[in-house]
Amino acid sequence: MSEQAIELSNVTVRYGRNLAADRVTLEVPHGSVYALLGRNGSGKSSLVRCLLGQQKPQEGTIAVFGQDVWKGRASLMQRVGVVFEEADAPPEMTVDQIAEFCGDLYTRWGAKEVDSLLERFGIDRRARFGTLSKGQKKEVLLALALAASPDLLVLDDPTLGLDVVARKALFEEVITELADRGITVFLTTHDFAGIEALADRVAILKNGRLVLQEELETLKARFRRIRFAAKPVAFEQSALRTALMRNWGGGAEAIVTNYDDVAFEQFRGTDAEVSAMSLQDIFLAVSGEGARS
């Protein structure tokens, strides 16, 4: 059995002349919580569709649990739960009908789990799917995804449309619980605060290219913001690499991508302040305008 739950190798997706994903290679270990980050239109959803075997990339290979997802989609979906960014269930079906429909298709269907989750989310089971709010739709689809007892849960921007309470519940209860059970979670999100405490690994997609992919802890350890009261001399020649360098007041601000104390030693005498960065700051530094990707 492959050590990776998901393996993307040189995946390229094009829409006419537009490049949605450019030779993306990434690996998601079993039991990890993996966050794919990127701005709108960066190609996240295209990659999600590809890794679910719903769209064929122009180039590259994708394996889920070691199996080619394009060829083995139908059987693999027994082990994969999915919640898309846009709720895709038929709007005229009631929640009960949707649950019944899904129950007929999965071999590991947990009807009680659906009941419990729907009750927990406070969803009216007789309501037509189309009449539910955006957040409720997400919750229904999440309940369906979890009821299939998946080994992999794919969430494409799951917090979109969720209120603060539901968002918090999703991250702090649902995903944490899944992670504890060893279920692999692959998600795309803009909710950096929510994912920061949960993700094992993160990847950042910029204009279709994967500019970063590593353990979140390592990432946070090597990124630093350094603010100089005056413009530093020969900073460019130092061993520190910058993702961003800009004027800050009378001095300068640098986002360093390989911070270590030894390399910083030569600037110790200058009026410089080093601070840790949040995932959101790192994301902005890496994928924002002016970033050196």
Next chain:
Amino acid sequence: MNGTLVIARREIVQRRFVFLAAAAFALLSLIIPLLPGIPSTEERSALVIASLIFAAGFTATVALILGGTIVGRELSDGRLSFYFSRPVPAAAIWFGKLAAALVLIGGSFLIVASPALIAGVASVLRSVTSLADAPSVIRAALLIAFAAFLIAHVIGTLVRSHSAWIVIDFVAAAACGAALLYLLRPLLLGAALTLMRRSLIGLGVFTALAVIAAGAWQLAEGRTDRKRSHRELSQFLWMAIGAELLLFGAFVLWVTSVRPSDLRASRTWGRAAAGSWAVIGGEARHRADYHAAFLYNVENGRAVRLRGIWGWGAFSGDGKVMYWTVPAPFSGSEALWSARLDVPRPRPMSTGVDIPMRSSFVVSEDGSRIAFTDFNDVLSVIDVPRRALLASVHVQRRAGWMLQFVRPDLLRFAAVGAGDEPSRIFEFDVVRRRLVETGQSPKPLFWMSVDHAQALSGSESGFKIVDARTGAILHSVAGRFTAKRFLHDGRIAAVAGSALELFSPDGLLLRSVPISKSAAASLDDAGDGRLVVISRSPPNTAQVVDIDRGSVVRTETGLVPIFGASGRRLLCRSGNSLVVWDTATGERKAVR
């Protein structure tokens, strides 16, 4: 549960309102007989007809809507991912949706048509029309609905994808349509209406299967990608239809590659009065009702295929040219084609002249002119090489016309009356464009002398030699003659029981040659003083009579010379085959 069934059940449950709407239409048809103006005796018929019309219309509408939305709308709305996120194969998604559509279409038809089915659709249809029976009406309505579903599915996918591929689809559809017409044309020209109908049914079934397979392929390879789904559907469909047309093309090529030996000899045309060319035609073996025709040289066995011959054909008197007509579809006319026969290798050529559909024409002795009457009873004479209408005249409507060129500029024709009405004889001067009635004949004049001056008029008690121009009786010959004809030298040969009798042009008996007793059906001139007597009884027995020696020199059985046969080698039907029979040696050579 099987994925296909789960999908099908879901689709049916989602669209169950279709059955409610169908029930409403069924109730609506019950109201129709109550409308004012419908007599009580016609109430049942009104109910059945209304119910059938509603059923057909409702079902076709449902099929169109289902076809356009069942995949296309979910694809364009991005909701197909709901299915593809489940452990269900793409084929199960497609066939589940297809099965649901069939249930919805068939079920709604049954519901709407239930009043008609209960009231007795068969008996009402029998009383209203003899053209259609109940099973065929129901079958046709369901087939049309199913075809509408498939077509709407394809169009729905193509239009909703907003892909530039639709231009390729348009070009491919136009190309396939043109190819189909191109391939059907030879069958149409071969009068193969049954074969065309069967071919179209076969092509329709294959196309329906191709669309069904293309739908499965579309979902398997396109999945939730709208544009790719369109592209996969298009590629599969056009390749399948292209392959279908290639196969059909190969089939048409085989059908049309008929050789003279393939003819079933059910229809033959005749032999030029001079020269060695004949035209043979008829249905071809193993090709249903496909007709083919050939110019065939009985001396050397050379055959020239005449494509598209369907209407009428005739040789010039000197045997140097043959004309025939080829239907020009949708124009109401036929194109006149010709072949020069005084060259080593005759070649069919279009004359550039069109004549009205189904006009029987005659050709002048030298082959330069043709004359014909059309449905408006207009007699026209055309100079073919110059493509010029020389003259035309309106003639009185009669039961039939017997035209002949006396000279290229003089046309004689007998207007055959209905029943016992006498035939009226006219001459039309082509140069002066003057029509003159020259006489009458109580009987149609079928047998003409070579110089067109005299004709034979037959009756049970004998025959009369009449003036072909005036119809005046010149001489009468008594006897029970079963076959008669003028010989090239003006003498008259006639068969009466067990004798072949020769008469002078003025009706005097010159010689009586004893032959085997027969009911002669025809009398053919084999040249060199030989006549061939073909008898109906005993059937198809040919006796070659040497009229100078006064004896039967050969007797053959199983031979029927084709109409107008003359010369030493006669083209004959022998069973289901055509043979060239040498009257001098008795040799039979199969036509190949």
